Amino acid sequence: MRYRKNVFSGDLASPSRRRFVQGLAMGSMAASLGVGSRALWASADQQQKIPTLKGRDFDLAIGEQVVNFTGTPRIGTTVNGSLPAPILRWKEGDTVTLRVKNNLPETSSIHWHGIILPSSQDGVPNISDGFHGIAPGTTHTYQFKVVQSGTYWYHSHSGFQEQTGLYGPIIIDPKEPEPFTYDRDYVVMLSDWTDEDPTVVYAKLKKLSHYYNFNERTHKDLMKDLKEKGLARTWSERKMWMQMRMSQRDLADVTGYTYTYLMNGQTPADGWTGLFRKGEKVRLRFINGSAMSFFDVRIPGLKMTVVAADGQYVQPVSVDEFRIGVAETYDVIVEPDDGAYTIFAQSIDRSGYARGTLTPDPAMTAEVPAMDPVPNLTHMDMGMDMSGMGHGMHNMGGMDMKGIDHSQHRMGGMDMKGMDHSQHQMAGMDMKGMDHSQHQMAGMDHGQHQMNGMKMPMGKPAHPSDFTGGKVTHAPTEYGPQVDMRADAPQYRLDDPGVGLRNNGRRVLTYADLKHLHGTNDPREPDREIQLHLTGNMSRYMWSVNGVKFNDAEPLRWKMGERLRITFVNDTMMNHPMHLHGMWSDLETGDNDFIPRKHTVIVQPGSRISYRVTVDAEGGWAYHCHLLYHMLGMFREVQVS
Numbered sequence: 344m345r346y347r348k349n350v351f352s353g354d355l356a357s358p359s360r361r362r363f364v365q366g367l368a369m370g371s372m373a374a375s376l377g378v379g380s381r382a383l384w385a386s387a388d389q390q391q392k393i394p395t396l397k398g399r400d401f402d403l404a405i406g407e408q409v410v411n412f413t414g415t416p417r418i419g420t421t422v423n424g425s426l427p428a429p430i431l432r433w434k435e436g437d438t439v440t441l442r443v444k445n446n447l448p449e450t451s452s453i454h455w456h457g458i459i460l461p462s463s464q465d466g467v468p469n470i471s472d473g474f475h476g477i478a479p480g481t482t483h484t485y486q487f488k489v490v491q492s493g494t495y496w497y498h499s500h501s502g503f504q505e506q507t508g509l510y511g512p513i514i515i516d517p518k519e520p521e522p523f524t525y526d527r528d529y530v531v532m533l534s535d536w537t538d539e540d541p542t543v544v545y546a547k548l549k550k551l552s553h554y555y556n557f558n559e560r561t562h563k564d565l566m567k568d569l570k571e572k573g574l575a576r577t578w579s580e581r582k583m584w585m586q587m588r589m590s591q592r593d594l595a596d597v598t599g600y601t602y603t604y605l606m607n608g609q610t611p612a613d614g615w616t617g618l619f620r621k622g623e624k625v626r627l628r629f630i631n632g633s634a635m636s637f638f639d640v641r642i643p644g645l646k647m648t649v650v651a652a653d654g655q656y657v658q659p660v661s662v663d664e665f666r667i668g669v670a671e672t673y674d675v676i677v678e679p680d681d682g683a684y685t686i687f688a689q690s691i692d693r694s695g696y697a698r699g700t701l702t703p704d705p706a707m708t709a710e711v712p713a714m715d716p717v718p719n720l721t722h723m724d725m726g727m728d729m730s731g732m733g734h735g736m737h738n739m740g741g742m743d744m745k746g747i748d749h750s751q752h753r754m755g756g757m758d759m760k761g762m763d764h765s766q767h768q769m770a771g772m773d774m775k776g777m778d779h780s781q782h783q784m785a786g787m788d789h790g791q792h793q794m795n796g797m798k799m800p801m802g803k804p805a806h807p808s809d810f811t812g813g814k815v816t817h818a819p820t821e822y823g824p825q826v827d828m829r830a831d832a833p834q835y836r837l838d839d840p841g842v843g844l845r846n847n848g849r850r851v852l853t854y855a856d857l858k859h860l861h862g863t864n865d866p867r868e869p870d871r872e873i874q875l876h877l878t879g880n881m882s883r884y885m886w887s888v889n890g891v892k893f894n895d896a897e898p899l900r901w902k903m904g905e906r907l908r909i910t911f912v913n914d915t916m917m918n919h920p921m922h923l924h925g926m927w928s929d930l931e932t933g934d935n936d937f938i939p940r941k942h943t944v945i946v947q948p949g950s951r952i953s954y955r956v957t958v959d960a961e962g963g964w965a966y967h968c969h970l971l972y973h974m975l976g977m978f979r980e981v982q983v984s
């Protein structure tokens with residue numbers, strides 16, 4: 344299973360596609376690693392290919408520079424000449440001072456993602472108290488006390504600068520000893536690079552939201568569906584998607600068609616390399632610094648023990664794979680044997696991957712696995728309720744319903760009530776009065792009902808915070824005519840690994856696995872609940888909260904000291920990684936005694952999710968979807984007073 348360097352499967356057989364950065368030593372480490380000499384150990388040992396800056400005082404210069412990830416030189420946004428920006432290593436309890444010089448011809452900013460600090464230091468122009476961005480040619484000084492530890496990151500909050508390279512890791516070493524041991528420590532920063540100007544990417548999406556979606560189902564797929572599912576069901580399913588102006592393969596707006604996925608700034612062709620010695624425990628600090636891309640991460644041959652999520656310790660959980668949303672971080676510990684391993688991070692839509700190698704020998708690399716098949720969104724991802732689902736629907740597909748527990752369907756959340764009749768009419772059949780117990784039908788597609796084969800949480804009780812029952816009651820037009828998606832009955836799906844990861848034979852991390860290591864920080868019950876709908880209009884590529892875009896919205900006003908429950912209802916069929924600045928999101932994963940703290944929470948398509956917020960930070964804060972091209976609309980200002 345182990346291969347020598349440059350023996351790759353698939354499209355990686357062209358190692359000559361080496362990245363080149365003009366006037367910089369950024370790629371030199373990568374190049375020198377290939378020599379494979381033991382003398383390289385000293386430098387290779389610590390190398391991450393992203394420079395590290397340590398201490399309390401930092402001088403950061405934002406600039407532009409020629410980069411080349413694809414064979415075509417392009418201008419990237421760098422910090423101190425580096426893309427990704429340098430790793431900043433702080434110490435809990437220190438006061439850090441960061442002087443940020445803006446050498447760009449436009450306003451810039453740096454936001455310290457997931458860091459608890461005063462609003463004035465948070466770095467969001469015109470929302471953070473007294474901060475209006477860093478004007479060209481000027482220097483802005485940030486200063487704050489570091490009150491936490493763990494793995495975080497920083498990025499620009501201006502324009503599309505994050506897409507063009509302004510993102511970097513933050514590591515905060517704790518005051519207290521850590522609750523686990525390891526011998527080696529690597530940042531694994533994932534990101535997405537495009538040669539296109541992000542303003543062009545955005546303009547294309549505005550014009551045609553499927554512009555980059557080459558996975559759209561084809562005529563061949565249609566014929567296959569017709570054969571397998573019959574005309575009636577194929578038609579009805581497709582009609583559903585068409586009504587929503589969505590497709591079952593709307594997994595990512597911007598895809599591998601334009602993106603090159605990077606691991607620590609290295610392309611899949613180059614790969615990033617992390618060295619270890621046999622017997623060592625290696626801590627990997629995964630950070631998703633992408634503009635738009637979710638990754639499914641695994642290291643074939645290795646179990647990963649997740650020890651922290653979004654910088655905060657969790658009870659260790661051993662997994663084969665995890666999904667990391669934009670802006671999330673996960674710390675895992677691995678114990679490699681004496682061999683090379685591929686760190687494989689495929690994008691959620693399987694349009695590409697980022698890749699690295701853990702190896703005891705710089706000359707040794709490992710096989711790169713094939714990507715998983717492109718997943719289809721299911722009715723569950725559409726937030727449909729199956730509780731009232733008529734048998735007729737099943738019959739349409741020619742299925743045997745015997746032995747199928749209906750609670751399964753209910754858990755899966757597909758409501759066919761409103762569709763039954765059209766179903767029947769479309770099929771030209773009237774199922775009324777038929778004896779359902781008698782239908783013996785071949786070729787049942789269990790997958791459809793079990794949501795691509797996901798094991799349903801049978802008999803699982805309602806979520807403890809489920810005030811309103813399973814049904815979300817809002818009229819189709821409640822959030823305005825600009826909204827063209829509406830989830831009928833979004834469920835809590837904490838133990839759902841998500842589309843593309845269900846029943847894949849691997850142990851995949853879910854939010855239900857996340858338990859605070861030491862216990863809930865603030866055990867108070869929430870004083871009030873705020874329900875926020877994530878809404879959108881795909882045909883106009885407009886994203887919003889409660890149907891209202893940021894520009895048209897009043898700030899959310901919260902009171903200092905209150906304890907809130909935020910419940911997101913995702914009316915869209917995309918994942919949205921929601922990020923609250925300045926305060927923790929205490930995610931209700933089922934065990935109220937061990938509520939984990941996060942700064943970014945994925946709200947799955949057609950689902951809902953709740954977290955508690957202790958409102959303990961005064962001033963103005965940003966609250967938004969962290970997908971860069973969703974942010975313009977799916978964004979709220981929070982004012983705490």
Ligand SMILES: [Cu+2]
Pocket residue numbers: 886918919920968969970973977
């Ligand atoms: Cu979004």
